[in-house]
Amino acid sequence: MLNFVIKFSTNGNCQTVEITDKVSAELQKSGLSSGILTVFVPGSTGAIATMEYEPGLVEDTEKYFKDLVKEKNAYKHDINCKTANASSHLRATLMGPSLTIPFENSKMQLGTWQQITFIEFDNRSRDREIIIKIIGQ
Numbered sequence: 303m304l305n306f307v308i309k310f311s312t313n314g315n316c317q318t319v320e321i322t323d324k325v326s327a328e329l330q331k332s333g334l335s336s337g338i339l340t341v342f343v344p345g346s347t348g349a350i351a352t353m354e355y356e357p358g359l360v361e362d363t364e365k366y367f368k369d370l371v372k373e374k375n376a377y378k379h380d381i382n383c384k385t386a387n388a389s390s391h392l393r394a395t396l397m398g399p400s401l402t403i404p405f406e407n408s409k410m411q412l413g414t415w416q417q418i419t420f421i422e423f424d425n426r427s428r429d430r431e432i433i434i435k436i437i438g439q
Contacts, residue, residue, distance in 0.1 A: 304332050306434040312422035316364040316393070320355040321432065322417040325403075326410060328434050335408050337438015342400040344433065347390040347424035349397030354415040363421070367393045373425070385425070393423040405438065 306328040312319060325341055341350050353359060370393075377388030401418065404411045412418070422428060 304334070304436045306331065306436070308432045308434065309430065310420075310432075311429050312420075312424075312427060314422055314424050314426045314428060316367050317422045318353075318355070318360045318363060319420045319422065320417050321420055322355075322410075322412070324432075325418050325434055329405060329408060329410065329436060332436045332438075334405075334436060334438040336406050337436065338402055338404050339410070339434055339436040339438075340400055340402045341418060342433045342435070343420060343430065345399070345428075345430070347387060347394050347422075348399070348428075348430060349394050349421045349423060350399060350401045350432070351397050351419050351421060352401065352412065352416045353419055355417040355419060356415075367396075367421075367423070370396075387425045390423040390425050393421075397421060 308324045310319060329339060343350055371389045373389045379388035379391065380386045420432060
């Protein structure tokens with residue numbers, strides 16, 4: 303079992319960051335041929351997903367989350383929290399913090415148009431760490 307960490311900064315507000323190549327590079331470093339890997343974001347305002355990372359779909363995804371969970375609402379969390387980021391937490395719960403991907407011949411078994419993305423739901427810029435745990439042989 304191996305652990306890797308990738309780091310990057312975000313601008314916040316539903317920014318989508320494509321991380322497939324970074325995850326693939328860590329898989330290559332592992333030297334493992336077959337198994338599973340998990341991509342996980344520690345924190346409650348970010349999410350990991352797969353999607354077609356195409357500019358129109360990235361824009362549609364941002365709009366979708368902003369329409370679905372409004373930023374300004376009577377959220378109880380915002381009464382007690384100075385960051386007023388209840389919408390950030392709610393959006394992240396819809397996606398989840400992790401993703402598990404099988405790999406074979408040291409290659410992730412993703413679909414043709416499937417990329418791994420991190421979605422920054424926090425309402426401010428952040429420095430993020432993504433944990434990659436690889437299990438295999």
